[in-house]
Amino acid sequence: MKRPTSGVGQQPTLWLLFILRLRKCFKLRYLLTIFILFIILTYLHLISYTPSKQSIFTKFDSIIEEEEIMIINYTLLNQCNSDEIEFLLHSTSSYNNNNNNNNNDSRPRPTIERLYKLFQILMFLENKYHKIFNYLGIFRFNDFYNTLKPFANNTKHLQNIYCLFQQYINISDNGHIIIKQNFISYLKQVSSYLSDGFKNRHLTWNTTSEDQIQKPVIILAANSHFYDTLQASMHTVNDYLKDYTVAIYDLQFSPTQLNMIKENCVRCIIIPFPFAQIDSVAPHIRSLGNFAWKPIVIQDAVRRFGSIIYGDTSIRYKTSNFDRLLIDNLIRGFSCRELPGHYLPCFTLSGTFSWFNETFSTFDDVYIAEAGFLAVTDNFLSRLILKTWVTCALDSTCITPSYSRTQCKRVTGLTEKHRYDQSAMVTLLSFYFFPSPRQNGKSDPAPYDMYTSMQERIAEVRRFEGDKNDLTRRKKS
Numbered sequence: 363m364k365r366p367t368s369g370v371g372q373q374p375t376l377w378l379l380f381i382l383r384l385r386k387c388f389k390l391r392y393l394l395t396i397f398i399l400f401i402i403l404t405y406l407h408l409i410s411y412t413p414s415k416q417s418i419f420t421k422f423d424s425i426i427e428e429e430e431i432m433i434i435n436y437t438l439l440n441q442c443n444s445d446e447i448e449f450l451l452h453s454t455s456s457y458n459n460n461n462n463n464n465n466n467d468s469r470p471r472p473t474i475e476r477l478y479k480l481f482q483i484l485m486f487l488e489n490k491y492h493k494i495f496n497y498l499g500i501f502r503f504n505d506f507y508n509t510l511k512p513f514a515n516n517t518k519h520l521q522n523i524y525c526l527f528q529q530y531i532n533i534s535d536n537g538h539i540i541i542k543q544n545f546i547s548y549l550k551q552v553s554s555y556l557s558d559g560f561k562n563r564h565l566t567w568n569t570t571s572e573d574q575i576q577k578p579v580i581i582l583a584a585n586s587h588f589y590d591t592l593q594a595s596m597h598t599v600n601d602y603l604k605d606y607t608v609a610i611y612d613l614q615f616s617p618t619q620l621n622m623i624k625e626n627c628v629r630c631i632i633i634p635f636p637f638a639q640i641d642s643v644a645p646h647i648r649s650l651g652n653f654a655w656k657p658i659v660i661q662d663a664v665r666r667f668g669s670i671i672y673g674d675t676s677i678r679y680k681t682s683n684f685d686r687l688l689i690d691n692l693i694r695g696f697s698c699r700e701l702p703g704h705y706l707p708c709f710t711l712s713g714t715f716s717w718f719n720e721t722f723s724t725f726d727d728v729y730i731a732e733a734g735f736l737a738v739t740d741n742f743l744s745r746l747i748l749k750t751w752v753t754c755a756l757d758s759t760c761i762t763p764s765y766s767r768t769q770c771k772r773v774t775g776l777t778e779k780h781r782y783d784q785s786a787m788v789t790l791l792s793f794y795f796f797p798s799p800r801q802n803g804k805s806d807p808a809p810y811d812m813y814t815s816m817q818e819r820i821a822e823v824r825r826f827e828g829d830k831n832d833l834t835r836r837k838k839s
Contacts (some may be wrong), residue, residue: 372814378489382437394759418710423461454616465782470724470797476793478536478541480719480790481503487757488503491644498662505690514549529544530544530545549796553797555688557798557814559814564689575689577606579608580607580673581671582674584611585612589619591825591828594675594824595676595679596829598678609632609666612635636662645834646762647756653733653746653761653783654783657754658752668739669691671684673821674734674823676823677821681818687812688739692713693743694743696739696744697737697738699812700807700808700813702804704772705728705729706789708779709730709779709784710730710768711763712763712766713764722768728797730781730785730788747794751783754790760783762782768780795809
């Protein structure tokens with residue numbers, strides 16, 4: 363029995379006739395004209411309705427930002443590179459950590475317990491300072507995956523940073539932190555490798571190619587009072603660092619001084635210090651004498667440029683040969699210069715140690731270091747160091763503690779020579795670096811000391827020595 367097919371063949375014929383009649387009534391160009399008019403009217407309606415448009419774009423921007431974060435996190439998870447770890451594990455070092463494990467050496471060193479207490483302090487203050495952290499690009503433990511961003515658009519560095527975080531620190535959704543024991547092993551290996559450079563040449567000094575070394579930006583910061591010493595420092599920058607970009611942070615120059623810098627230094631980038639973003643939360647930043655501004659300048663500069671060399675206006679450069687320092691900084695991230703024979707507790711109010719849950723006696727044999735000349739490269743350790751330093755700088759009870767005194771066994775009686783940025787910097791570095799060997803009452807350079815990389819004077823300090831000619835207004839010819 364055959365299926366009935368009459369109904370199937372008639373329906374397409376009727377529709378075809380209908381379409382043919384429709385084409386006679388409306389020519390194609392008329393339809394196109396109507397369609398274009400409809401699009402134009404719709405567009406005019408949308409642009410005339412501002413609130414809706416703004417709302418749409420705001421939502422669209424937030425969607426794009428969320429997608430970018432998801433893409434970055436996905437990329438990092440799938441491109442985790444542990445070359446740095448493999449290099450450290452296979453490097454040989456004559457430095458023996460057993461040298462500073464004797465019973466007479468009570469200097470502080472990284473431990474899971476110390477780091478956990480420190481991270482708890484940092485987490486406690488994250489909500490208070492979250493707007494400043496967002497502005498400066500500082501990650502937050504309580505929102506780690508959304509706040510770990512690339513500095514200077516360098517996603518390769520970010521991949522390595524993320525890799526090390528994943529390997530050594532676990533952060534749960536509720537903000538609970540687990541620090542793995544292999545993190546301490548990693549920090550010991552880093553310290554061992556760096557300290558070894560004091561007495562032995564690192565192979566990487568000769569095998570690292572120039573294209574692997576990011577050229578740093580030279581950073582200065584001053585206000586109108588230190589304008590002449592800024593000129594003196596710039597004189598040596600112009601002598602030795604002609605091919606380097608220079609960024610000067612404006613801590614309140616006069617309009618005339620700003621104009622003179624712009625006219626006489628074409629390569630100089632002038633960056634206003636973000637007083638407005640910080641004042642309401644940390645008003646003590648305005649008092650420049652406590653140097654709470656310096657960690658913020660360093661953080662902001664590293665965020666913008668990725669690799670920097672910072673010098674106070676008292677710094678006078680003597681060379682441009684920073685290669686060894688920069689190569690070691692790829693692992694170290696942060697380096698400064700120690701002051702042998704000057705002990706940290708003698709220059710630090712006890713309130714700063716209390717902020718870190720430490721006591722002054724723990725640091726009796728730790729040398730203080732200068733914060734006036736620093737080399738900083740964006741990496742895993744420098745992210746942790748700068749987060750800690752900036753958090754301390756924003757909290758007056760850490761950087762400028764009240765109702766406390768200095769106390770140390772190296773000086774008779776009590777002193778009041780608090781060093782603000784230096785005191786906080788050296789204290790926090792003890793959480794991330796193991797101490798160098800100490801024998802007969804003297805210590806080798808710490809792993810974060812530039813001297814482990816370069817046993818020469820690359821810069822010197824000349825306080826209160828000014829120059830009135832380097833950035834003065836040029837006479838018109």
